[in-house]
Amino acid sequence: MKRLWITAIAIFLVDRLTKLVVVEWLDLRSLADIEVVPPFLNFVMAWNRGVNFGIGASGSDLMRWGLIALAVVICTGVIWWFRRAEGWLVPVSAGMLVGGAIGNVWDRVQYGAVADFLNMSCCGIDNPYSFNVADVAIFVGALGLIFFTGKDAE
Template sequence: MRRFWIAAVVVFVLDQLSKLAILQVVNLDQKIAYDIWPPFLNLRMAWNYGVNFGLFSNGDGPQRWVLIAIALGISGWVIWWMRREKRPMAHVSGGLLLGGALGNVVDRIAYGAVADFLNMSCCGYTNPYSFNVADIAIFAGAVGLILFTGEPRKKRKNTP
């Protein structure tokens, strides 16, 4: 479980520090856009009131608290699940997911929405969506949980 908590804390701190830097130092919420390495990496401010890709973002105030409750419920379930999990990479993956989820919960409480600011495009495709460090960690953690949890495959004995 130690790897789980370390991953969760590292992701949470990196996420919150990056958002503080974007909002307080860069003032991206006032500038809206800043090109770093166009088109590959840009800063594009977006307040996400919904879930991924802005889904369910037309709701009113109570929706924010429902999304917070869902994120906290899933976080509690991940903590319970990881207590039973033995594989180290599963613990890291669960920690990534937990740290990212809690980072976005803090945004919803503090700002009323999640602060998204990273934007990447490539190869003639212009990506209209922004994301943040927490979103990257949630995605990586979910993929890791798929890959690294469950019963390890048993090797078959080769029979002649």
């Protein structure tokens, strides 16, 4: 359980720090985009009021608070489900998922939407979507839970 909490807190803090630096200090909110290493990495401001890729982005307060409640319920379930996990892969994976989800919940409370700003393109493919550190942690954590839960190689 300790690894889950340490990972969740670390992911949450890294997510908050990156958003503070990029969205606030570099003023991406106003600039809308900053070329970092074009075309591979750019900061492109996107406010996600829905779920993945903006699905369900009605912009309503009901949707906002509903998504906050859903994230809290899912985090509580993940913590409860993996509270006694052995090894280190499953607790770290669960912590990544929880830390990322709480990072995005914080955004919904603070901004009314999730602040996405990382945009990566490669090899002639122009990616129209932005994401954030929390999104990466949620994705990697979910994959870890799928691949490592119930395995002896923890």
